Amino acid sequence: MEYVNTLIHWPGPFFLIGGTIIGFIFGILPGLGGLQVLALLTPLTFGMDPQYAFILLIGAMGAVPAGGSVSAILINTPGTSQNVAAALDGYPLTQQGKAGYALGASVWSSCLGGIFGAAILMMLIPVTRKVVLAFSYPEFFMLALLGICSISALSTGNRWKGLISGFLGLFLTIIGSDPIVGIPRLDFGIDYLSDGIKLIPVVIGVYAITEAVDLLLKGEAISAIKIETSIKDIFSGAFEILRNWFLFIRCSIIGVIIGIIPGIGGVVANFLAYSHAVQTEKNGKFGCGDVRGVIAPESAINAKDGGALVPTLTFGIPGSAEMAILLGALTIHGLEPGPKLLNSSILYNIVWTLVISNILVALLITFSSKYLCLITQIQVRFVAPIIFTLGILGAYATDGLWEDVIAAFIFGIVGLAMKRLGYSRVCLIIALVLGAIIEQNLYLTLSSMGIAGFFERPISLGLFIVTVLITISPLLPKIKRKRKCHVC
Amino acid sequence: MFKMNTGKYIFILMLIITLGFVAGCGANTKKAEKEKSLSGNIELFVGFPAGGSFDLLARLLTPYLQQNLPETNIIVKNIPGGDGVLGVNELYKAKPDGHSLALFSLPGNTLKQATGETTWDLRECTWIAQVVKTPYLGVVSGKSGINSFDDLKKLDRIRVGTIGINSTTGINSILVAEKTGLNFKLIAHQGGGDAMLACIRGDVDFIEYPYATCQQNIEQGNLKPIVIFSDKRMEELPNVPTIVECGYPDLANVGIIYAIGGTPGISKETADILSEAFQKSINNPEYIKKMKDVGMDVIYKDGEGMKEVIEQQLNDFKDAKTIIDKYSK
Numbered sequence: 001m002e003y004v005n006t007l008i009h010w011p012g013p014f015f016l017i018g019g020t021i022i023g024f025i026f027g028i029l030p031g032l033g034g035l036q037v038l039a040l041l042t043p044l045t046f047g048m049d050p051q052y053a054f055i056l057l058i059g060a061m062g063a064v065p066a067g068g069s070v071s072a073i074l075i076n077t078p079g080t081s082q083n084v085a086a087a088l089d090g091y092p093l094t095q096q097g098k099a100g101y102a103l104g105a106s107v108w109s110s111c112l113g114g115i116f117g118a119a120i121l122m123m124l125i126p127v128t129r130k131v132v133l134a135f136s137y138p139e140f141f142m143l144a145l146l147g148i149c150s151i152s153a154l155s156t157g158n159r160w161k162g163l164i165s166g167f168l169g170l171f172l173t174i175i176g177s178d179p180i181v182g183i184p185r186l187d188f189g190i191d192y193l194s195d196g197i198k199l200i201p202v203v204i205g206v207y208a209i210t211e212a213v214d215l216l217l218k219g220e221a222i223s224a225i226k227i228e229t230s231i232k233d234i235f236s237g238a239f240e241i242l243r244n245w246f247l248f249i250r251c252s253i254i255g256v257i258i259g260i261i262p263g264i265g266g267v268v269a270n271f272l273a274y275s276h277a278v279q280t281e282k283n284g285k286f287g288c289g290d291v292r293g294v295i296a297p298e299s300a301i302n303a304k305d306g307g308a309l310v311p312t313l314t315f316g317i318p319g320s321a322e323m324a325i326l327l328g329a330l331t332i333h334g335l336e337p338g339p340k341l342l343n344s345s346i347l348y349n350i351v352w353t354l355v356i357s358n359i360l361v362a363l364l365i366t367f368s369s370k371y372l373c374l375i376t377q378i379q380v381r382f383v384a385p386i387i388f389t390l391g392i393l394g395a396y397a398t399d400g401l402w403e404d405v406i407a408a409f410i411f412g413i414v415g416l417a418m419k420r421l422g423y424s425r426v427c428l429i430i431a432l433v434l435g436a437i438i439e440q441n442l443y444l445t446l447s448s449m450g451i452a453g454f455f456e457r458p459i460s461l462g463l464f465i466v467t468v469l470i471t472i473s474p475l476l477p478k479i480k481r482k483r484k485c486h487v488c
Numbered sequence: 489m490f491k492m493n494t495g496k497y498i499f500i501l502m503l504i505i506t507l508g509f510v511a512g513c514g515a516n517t518k519k520a521e522k523e524k525s526l527s528g529n530i531e532l533f534v535g536f537p538a539g540g541s542f543d544l545l546a547r548l549l550t551p552y553l554q555q556n557l558p559e560t561n562i563i564v565k566n567i568p569g570g571d572g573v574l575g576v577n578e579l580y581k582a583k584p585d586g587h588s589l590a591l592f593s594l595p596g597n598t599l600k601q602a603t604g605e606t607t608w609d610l611r612e613c614t615w616i617a618q619v620v621k622t623p624y625l626g627v628v629s630g631k632s633g634i635n636s637f638d639d640l641k642k643l644d645r646i647r648v649g650t651i652g653i654n655s656t657t658g659i660n661s662i663l664v665a666e667k668t669g670l671n672f673k674l675i676a677h678q679g680g681g682d683a684m685l686a687c688i689r690g691d692v693d694f695i696e697y698p699y700a701t702c703q704q705n706i707e708q709g710n711l712k713p714i715v716i717f718s719d720k721r722m723e724e725l726p727n728v729p730t731i732v733e734c735g736y737p738d739l740a741n742v743g744i745i746y747a748i749g750g751t752p753g754i755s756k757e758t759a760d761i762l763s764e765a766f767q768k769s770i771n772n773p774e775y776i777k778k779m780k781d782v783g784m785d786v787i788y789k790d791g792e793g794m795k796e797v798i799e800q801q802l803n804d805f806k807d808a809k810t811i812i813d814k815y816s817k
Contacts, residue, residue, distance in 0.1 A: 039538040039566075042538070043547060133689050137691065157754070176650060177570070178651065183654060191573070195570060203623075216499060249591075262685065303747070315685060315710065316705065317685055321537075324537075325537075328540065328544055382596055385502035385503075388503070389502045389503075399566070399568065400565070440677075440678060444691075447673065448686075448691050458732055
């Protein structure tokens, strides 16, 4: 109750609303996201009352994914790398003049997914330790392998082109330092490449820059259909969550599980949830504007934050990159992250702030959707340069390196070629994210457990069986698969 | 190619404005300033991402540095990559005017030089001060049957969790293996948290980390400390023997050092000003307490002392490349 008072009475609401708005803005801008907003805000909280510091930081962190989805859906430019899957069906819906409908499904899936993740976190408190320790190298490997095999599900049109995109992504993960010894490989003597190809410049390149140039080449507005977006459209999209409630719950659970596993990340949760929807939902038109293709990944994104708090609070080990910065902030404010926090009021403070931040950003997007959707009607000669500019600035803002801008340009050219030739950009991203996880955990499993480690552990074995089934399912004649009609 | 000329011109204009803006953001502002003695911006390069202990050390120190260098503006700049190498690269490219400093992580940075992965020489650095020296604590899983360093020695093969192999934790583990003759199998993880979780699970037998990193899990019984790599016992763990008591005095310095250095060639006058400011800041009781609260032990050493440390480490690591190859298989 004390914390509720903090949220209600000034200046609590100021920090909560302010943090939410800042997080939303960071989310909507390509290249900026949770890491950057926390890194920017943390020094500002020095000297603040810890309660208000947490409200500001967690409020901002909770709002980022929803912001990223807005740009993914409206301009096919994910605001953060974990919003890539939202564009697969969200953008086609926008092109069909259903931007409000897509935003409604997205933002309220994200909000409810976040609440779901927070609820699961509270339920898991008595068993957090067992849950986190149940996952080890073989399970991480199998999850990543499952994600890679989902490429076949996410490939549109020619499945072989999707696989080629995937192999290109895997090849890119070789560049950088050997994850075992740390010795550079294929870095061509360039310092920038010593840590490998960074994800954010690639995403900015293959999405923001590619889309900006492609829009200019086409010369048309994003949506050829002129519509008036209303709150009714938003809630129409939100209602789809109720119609697909079981999918929502399953994908939220996927998000929570991925969040619990340290080092896997929101990008994987995004893809796995989308892939799961494609594999399990009947009569799907995924890639052509199927609202379930929006609900699935969006449910997982925010649910993941609740899961990521589990290892963070249980062992003091961050469940994601954002959690690492949050841990630092907690430490600076005199709190010791770890098991002690599980039994303190701080946990409830964090959870409540996450929940309210999710609701606030959903309301923000709902009531501003009419103006947000106007972007789709703007002439391309105005919107394309803005997207391009924001992409470049986002690439630079990542780490303040010119090289990130150059990388974004290069991958912009690659992305444009891929789009024109029908190669899947999302498969490239999936493989780039998962390739390193696969290599690292293959080595760790073989070094510490041997090959038997993959098959002696029940979770690992179960994931292996699922992976095999998913991989061979396209070859089974009795399983009818809908071919998607939109190149992602 | 473009259907509208207007679109083309706007596009080009936005591109020029963007590049100009980015160039302006990235410009070294101190180039526009006259070279005054320590006024204006001082950039402190941190070679790891924001939020970690490395970054935290720098940010906690900044307010005290500002007090002791009142005409300057201290800017902490994160340049992650290459396990701290990129931050040092940036320092060595800067002008030797005292306006660029870096936070070094040793022996990690020294090791990179010893294995030929860098173009710089740490002996040329203008060393300002050592800030932190933390001994490593050897821990095992709380559920393992290992209760002492002697118990560990009885294992035929010891799986040791590290962060990479060509790194601070990697080389420290190798040093322990070489001096004790124990059969270490190094298992490299991406981060300290991963390695610690692996130890808690029992997937690795032994890890070496600062006490602050392991403290919560030790208190919860998830991890068990069996040796401190120091010549004196810790106040917090009075029952944990030192490596010297275990019979290996050569390993009393296994740990991590955080130090401040400037670009090679800084004038003695400027270096003295910086050294004095850092000495006052680092020895500020308030700073020492804050660092203690976050689990880092402030142990000040001046620039001359740091030069000796570097020489010692480079000497210890002269065969590092060969040894690392041996443990990489």
